[in-house]
Amino acid sequence: MLNVALTRFTVPPPAPGDCWTSDDQPTGFPAAQLVPSWTAHTPPGSWIEVELQAVTADGRRTRWYVMGRWSERGGPRTSVAGQGDEDGDVAVDTFVARRPVAAYRVRVRACGPGVRVGGLAVMASAQPPPHPEGSPPSGLGPVELAVPEHWQHAHAGHHPEYDGGGANWCGPAATAMVLGFWGREPGDLGEVGGGCPHPAVDHAARGTYDSSYLGTGNWPFNVAYAGTFGLRGFVTRLRSAAELERLVRSGIPVVVSLSFKERELPGAGYSTSGNLIVVTGFTAEGDVRVNDPAVPDGRVRRVYPRAAFEHVWLRSSGSGGIAYVLHPPEVSLPESDGNW
Incomplete structure (x- = not known):
């Protein structure tokens, strides 16, 4: 089974310019990747910077890597490219280690007054396998959550400043669907919708756009955007459709990357x-x-064969089982094996 560990942190309210730094967090295995995620409140003119520092298997500390600068309103909302060195690199939202990681620290900097960090998590994982094993059906019968449907191609050409809609907006469409399921859609849709049938997708694109990556698919930014509507959330790796099913049967839809x-x-x-x-x-x-x-014909509801779905989702040439989970505070997560 793939080694994955998710650690959650409580960040006290920082004063402007202050940094909060965690203790060393042992991974418990040689980790290959680290992904932080967060929710936060940043008043106008304020923002946060999230950084990671790894401890290699031989006990040496790396430098600090910037994993994101984020504000609710943008300015900044950006990943930081060009940080690669002998220890690793930052691929938009993921620290990819070049040496096995035994532990890490996470640091949050408050830039401006009134910043509150509602949730902070870091997922550490080993390298996913190229040919993952599938999981058997649970035999518990059918289940389906009433998640509203949004088709990203209906937004083709919308807002060129946010990557132009259409083929590029799977992240905003997925996040908007989950917000709609929880009844947490934004109220100020007129300013972004432009008469389209589902302006919540346009709003999500504006709220997740990464000005360095030049796209809306940054996983932690999608979590942070959903957090502005009162949801809790985190990015993690799941290891099977069986784990997905445990979450869905608890009433929680899950966004996956494949x-x-x-x-x-x-x-x-x-x-x-x-x-x-x-x-x-x-x-x-x-x-x-x-x-x-992303389906070409607009029929968003689909059923995908379990074995094929698990293979393309879990393999190392894909996302390696990446998922982000969004839920209201009053909805509890099922028990896990340490990855949520």
Whole structure:
């Protein structure tokens, strides 16, 4: 089983310019990747910077890597490119180690007054396998959550300043679907919608756009955006459709990241180098029910074969099982094996 550990931190309210730094967090295994995620309140003119420092297996500390500068309103909302060195690099939202990581620290800097960090988590994982094993169906019968449908291609050409909608907006569409499921859609939609049928997607694009990556698919930024509407959230790695099902059967839809050729995922009808979709349920046979915003024909509700879905989602050439989980504080998560 893939080694994954998610650690949550409580960050006290910082004064402007202050930094909060965690203690060393042992990973418990040689980690290859670290992904932080957070929710925060940043008044106008304020923002936060999140950094990671790794401790290598031989006990040496790396330098601090900036994992994101974020504010609710943008300015800044950016990842930081060009940080690679002999120890690792930052690939938009992921620290990719070049030497095995035995521990890490996380640091949050408050830039401006009134900053509050509602939640902070770091996922550490080993390198996912190239050919993951599948999981058997639970046999518990069908389940499906009533997640609203948003089709990203209906927004083609919207807001060029936020990567232009259409094929580029799987993240905003997925996050907007989950916000809609929880009844947490934004109220100020007129200023971004432009008469489109689902302006919540445009709003999510504005709220997640990464000005360095030049896109809306930054995983922690999608979590942070959802946090501005009162949801808790985190990025993690799941290791099977069985873990997905535990969350869905607890009433929690899950956003997952995967990539595939059209022939690898029957029923999709397209190929992608990276797509975010919402897992909404399972059939009696264990196949995966999803809302897939990237489908070419607008029929967002799909059922994907379990074995094919697990393969393209969990393999190392894809996302390695990346998911982000969003839920209200009053909705409890099921028990886990340490990855949520």
